[in-house]
Amino acid sequence: MAKQIVKMTLNGQQIEQLVDSRTLLVHFLREQMNLTGAHIGCETSQCGACTIDIDGESVKACTHLAVQCDGSDVKTVEGLAENGVLHPVQEAFYEEHGLQCGYCTPGMLMRSYRFLQENPNPTEDEIRTGISGNLCRCTGYQNIIKAVQSAATKLQDNETASA
Amino acid sequence: MIPPNFEYHRPATVDEAVGLLTSLGSEAKILAGGHSLLPMMKLRFAMPEHLVDINRIPELSGVSVVGDDIVIGAMTTENAVIADPILNEKVPLLPEAAKLIADPQVRNRGTIGGDIAHGDPANDHPALALACDAVMTVVGPEGARQIPASEFFLGTYWTALNDDDILTAITVKAFPNGAGFSYRKLKRKTGDWATAACAVVVALSGGSVSHIRITLTNLGPTAIRAHDAEAVLSGQTVTDELIKQAAEKAMAICDPAEDLRGDVEYKTAMAGQMVQRAIAEALSRAN
Numbered sequence: 001m002a003k004q005i006v007k008m009t010l011n012g013q014q015i016e017q018l019v020d021s022r023t024l025l026v027h028f029l030r031e032q033m034n035l036t037g038a039h040i041g042c043e044t045s046q047c048g049a050c051t052i053d054i055d056g057e058s059v060k061a062c063t064h065l066a067v068q069c070d071g072s073d074v075k076t077v078e079g080l081a082e083n084g085v086l087h088p089v090q091e092a093f094y095e096e097h098g099l100q101c102g103y104c105t106p107g108m109l110m111r112s113y114r115f116l117q118e119n120p121n122p123t124e125d126e127i128r129t130g131i132s133g134n135l136c137r138c139t140g141y142q143n144i145i146k147a148v149q150s151a152a153t154k155l156q157d158n159e160t161a162s163a
Numbered sequence: 164m165i166p167p168n169f170e171y172h173r174p175a176t177v178d179e180a181v182g183l184l185t186s187l188g189s190e191a192k193i194l195a196g197g198h199s200l201l202p203m204m205k206l207r208f209a210m211p212e213h214l215v216d217i218n219r220i221p222e223l224s225g226v227s228v229v230g231d232d233i234v235i236g237a238m239t240t241e242n243a244v245i246a247d248p249i250l251n252e253k254v255p256l257l258p259e260a261a262k263l264i265a266d267p268q269v270r271n272r273g274t275i276g277g278d279i280a281h282g283d284p285a286n287d288h289p290a291l292a293l294a295c296d297a298v299m300t301v302v303g304p305e306g307a308r309q310i311p312a313s314e315f316f317l318g319t320y321w322t323a324l325n326d327d328d329i330l331t332a333i334t335v336k337a338f339p340n341g342a343g344f345s346y347r348k349l350k351r352k353t354g355d356w357a358t359a360a361c362a363v364v365v366a367l368s369g370g371s372v373s374h375i376r377i378t379l380t381n382l383g384p385t386a387i388r389a390h391d392a393e394a395v396l397s398g399q400t401v402t403d404e405l406i407k408q409a410a411e412k413a414m415a416i417c418d419p420a421e422d423l424r425g426d427v428e429y430k431t432a433m434a435g436q437m438v439q440r441a442i443a444e445a446l447s448r449a450n
Binding site for chain 2: 046
């Protein structure tokens with residue numbers, strides 16, 4: 001079976017790679033691009049550990065083909081920090097201890113990053129619904145919710161400061 | 164889990180896609196949102212030699228009003244259904260129910276057409292399509308044809324689609340003025356399929372029922388329209404007793420498959436509850 005060339009913007013960089021048509025995006029990222037942030041949890045689009053951003057939407061990379069990203073803008077957790085400075089969402093998870101074992105964290109960060117652009121000032125219920133596609137088996141979610149609330153405040157403060 | 168290999172095709176138009184399906188025959192499958200097909204391929208329940216990716220065909224996405232018809236492109240995602248102003252105004256059952264499907268990430272990929280074309284009785288859109296009297300637009304080598312939802316779902320994973328057909332659009336009418344609606348879905352957790360679910364659309368005239376649809380998800384080999392339950396309420400001023408009678412009629416046609424969500428008795432009992440709650444909620448919204 002023929003391989004396919006895919007061109008995409010990955011964390012701001014233009015890349016061109018040869019992939020098998022059957023290669024799942026999460027395997028492409030982890031094994032071919034050495035970006036191991038997106039984790040493989042359930043592999044059945046239940047757990048959200050592989051959540052990344054494609055063209056401004058949260059997607060589970062275990063249930064998406066790499067070839068489908070041709071021409072797309074893809075962002076992984078590796079692309080969140082800029083010049084060594086943590087993204088406000090990362091900072092908030094760190095400060096609020098929104099994790100224990102850390103396995104779900106890259107997915108939680110990427111979903112929270114996108115969710116707070118969809119809904120910059122969410123209620124607790126909206127946060128719970130917004131991250132309902134991401135499972136955490138450690139925290140009981142309380143600190144994750146606090147982290148997303150804190151990130152929302154940080155992002156709004158940044159917005160006000162830059163206005 | 165990695166799917167078996169296949170040739171990947173990405174047509175830019177419906178004609179090109181139909182041409183590919185015609186020339187590739189039954190070895191080709193359409194890739195829509197992929198959230199049913201890719202998991203099936205990982206498990207080798209499906210091993211197509213060719214995937215025809217229809218995600219980059221712009222004419223297949225979006226909602227438009229054509230005369231009295233509301234035309235929903237088959238590749239309109241669940242999140243686009245939820246956000247669509249036309250659907251929220253004219254067929255609010257669809258956006259409300261779509262919020263109960265899967266989770267935010269999956270709703271970015273999953274499409275209304277994929278959900279319908281898959282023919283899975285656990286999917287939600289088949290019962291919703293029946294409740295909305297939807298008509299499917301299907302394009303094949305001979306051109307386009309229309310298939311009413313009532314003739315579309317033939318069995319589990321079996322629809323009126325041929326191998327070289329593409330479901331391109333789902334057409335519905337705006338609900339009657341003052342219509343009430345509800346979709347009640349019992350599920351174990353976010354992302355799960357229904358243990359039992361019921362869609363109801365009801366309109367009243369002078370206090371009695373002038374229009375009623377009661378349809379069921381995951382309670383038989385296909386989505387089911389509960390005609391006998393509708394007949395109990397049709398033309399009547401609805402009472403709690405009539406709602407119970409309608410639920411009993413709906414339970415009588417349930418034939419759910421036993422699985423981890425419950426045995427036949429439990430699922431049928433829950434169907435009765437979902438029917439009662441959906442009727443009550445739909446009535447409370449009707450005026």
